[in-house]
Amino acid sequence: MPTDSADSAAPVTTTQRATLADITPPIALGPLDGRYRGAVAPLVDHLSEAALNRERLHVEVEWLIRLTEGPVVPGAPTLSDAEKAYLRAIVTDFDAAGIAELGEIERVTVHDVKAIEYYIKRRLEAAPGVLGEGTVLPSAGELVHFACTSEDINNLSYALMVQGAVRDVWLPAATALTDQLADMAREHAAVPLLSRTHGQPATPSTLGKELAVLAHRLRRQLRRIEGAEYLGKLNGATGTYGAHTVAVPGIDWPAVSKSFVESLGLTWNPLTTQIESHDWQAELYSDMARFNRILHNLSTDVWTYISLGFFKQIPVPGATGSSTMPHKVNPIRFENAEANLEISCALLDTLASTLVTSRLQRDLTDSTTQRNIGPAFGHSLLAVDNVSRGLRALAVNADLLAADLDANWEVLGEPIQSAMRAASVAGVPGMENPYERLKDLTRGHRLTGEEMREFVQGLGLPDDVTRRLTDLTPGTYTGIAEQLVGEYLD
Template sequence: MRGMPTSQPIPSSERASLADVKPPIALGPLDGRYRAAVSPLVDHLSEAALNRERLHVEVEWLVALTDGTPDGPAVPGAPRLSDAEKTYLRGVVADFAGAGIAEMAEIERETVHDVKAVEYFLKRRLAAAPGMLGDDTVLPGVGELVHFACTSEDINNLSYALMVRGAVTEVWLPAARALVEQIADMAREHAAVPMLSRTHGQPATPTTLGKELAVLAHRLRRQVRRIEGAEYLGKLNGATGTYGAHLAAVPTTDWPALSRSFVEGLGLTWNPLTTQIESHDWQAELYADVARFNRILHNLATDVWTYISLGFFTQIPVAGATGSSTMPHKVNPIRFENAEANLEISCSLLDTLSATLVTSRLQRDLTDSTTQRNIGPAFGHSLLAIDNVRRGLTALAVNTTLLDADLDENWEVLGEAIQSAMRAASVAGVAGMENPYERLKELTRGQRLTGDQMREFVAGLGLPDDVAERLAGMSPRSYVGLAEKLVADHL
């Protein structure tokens, strides 16, 4: 309208720069909004954790070279390290934290090479050793054994294997196991609670709430077992996997044997045949299994969301919490919706990791370097989803009144039981049992029946007395087969 004031948005150039705020504001939600739920992964899958593992591998390779074999060091002339010197070196790894992270970042700005920065960082610590161990320490003289005969990928592949193994075994698996046991506990608690099934969204043969939860717990547990059995492979064999530099420097050492002993000493499986890189196939296998766990958990989240929508589950309100900004009556299933979204993001990342990491041009390209830096977010979104599902399940209560009412309104589902009994009677030679399916279809399809109508129909079939009595005493609530026993036997 003429004369109305117009809005004048503030130009971006006149706004305060959020990029300059201290402490820095996280760009992604895992390091911002959801930090508390995923922070344990920082010790394993962050950039700092990568550098710490690189430092760990370099230290242990230095120790392995000086230990060598009973016949002498792997590199002739190298000194044997004392226990105190080994403790000092391993302390460099154990103490790697804020100041060390900042120092290594400063070195990398000069080297413009992340693994070279680790090498120089460790050499600084070797030079500083006399201040801790005395002037007679040999450590300042072994600097050229740091990164000896190694390509960067010798260090990186072992570091990533150690990082991923730590993240899976110490963080992700404990959370996944706790979730599975929580679902299993719920399944056992509600094993005998009858519930009308929905196949294709339509009323179907009754089951129990516990049995349906048991199916999901069983599926998830199977994936957990696969992940528990994962192999973490590693290699240390030089720039093209031939031990070329090793042999050129010291042809008398059995380098494959030392490599195998070193890799297995780190608790990894030795890969004897590689290009410059370890082939990453084990990573693709692991990430596929984790993604499958995610997808099964996604199935649970959508099923529980649907049960909440149907009213089978009610949500216990949290004091002070708001369900809707405008509708005060609502308690939204946000934990399961949040889990769905995070599981989808996690699977997308895991699928990309699996597809990308198994391919490397010729003997080496660097696509895996950037790709592997997203392992943390892939596991982070999965861990966040697990946390949300666990919290969501804790806030559920079963509405048995509605479950019973739903069953009582759908007596037609007994049509399956009756026609199956008629088939069995026909096979046993009982007359008048012709076309059982068709007769029940005519009675029940698209119709709602009462208990009295079903009992009247059964009474007129001419079934043997014991069969007729058994069917007449059946109701949708009792028509749950072995559901309760299946939970007890297999969970």
């Protein structure tokens, strides 16, 4: 403790602070692994470094097993069901201890895929202790990574990782959010809403129809993402099966490769350089980015409806909206979603544009780029979670919606001048210049319902048309908006 009063009054310098980098357990550098971990944790099983290594083990093990079937490689041992189960347990049992062991091996090899090979060979050597001395697994060591380049393993691993992340985590969350939005659209399909085009009062719609438009847009992107292809290849150092055909001639290696890739649940790419071309990834990430941008549009629209008072936010007991203004309930879920969607799109756009290019037969730009797939998905998933939670905390302010409509009778200028045009075509006299007459009446003017009805009654329209227009109000001038939600949302 300082004893000198001058020392105690001096500002603390950065060198006097505790070093946060040395704290155990390690402190996350990024928010996805820190503050927002709970919302994105399911992606760790698919897009983390450990998940990448687990998929590498999976691909290597399945390739080893495939080579023994037939066998593809003459002289390869025939594996029993117990031996195949032992090999597959290398993948299913990959845990914290396995991660640490693999890390130790990689510190020696300074090569991540070679470390995978050695990790599996250790298990082959240890097999007699589990399966008995009669096991043939120790003799299968040279089948591990047979005729493979690292990219043969990596491209299949990434395809499996991304496929799992999309199908098991991101797509269910995005679909649930879109269904939640669609439910809101149905619930409020008949609630009149004064539209605003260019920020100005415009032809009324319904709240449900406007939400349905966004749900419909999101669903279209989800259908594209659901139909995504996940491509893979296993054809050697430059895509020629060079090592395969020299080591074991006479085998239809493309057929072996195709059946193996398809056995993993992927689509086989027959023509590649050393790398699988990643075009499928660019296509997928572009679709995901488009979903993000539509969700961003939803977030800004809902934020605007909140600011107009159309939506009331349901306060969370004990929560603070503002550190100084007690009355506030800030729309933070939608603001956080906006920011995370922008970050996700920036990463997805970079992935999509970078991954489609590789110099000649191979460069390594894709290696570090693909390690950012997790953050790209994570920020999108976090935004989906924020929007979902934000929507659940909204209540419609029907009274304010009605008052907003009642204050803007001039929006009926559109149907009145359209009815006059139709009457003119039908031969009704005195219907000249309908647009101009309504423009003079309404532009820059606030009208009451009584003033609008008096105008209509003085036009000389047929009685049925006059009656229809005098009965019309801004709140009933919503066309078939409710019907559109019911018929086309699904």
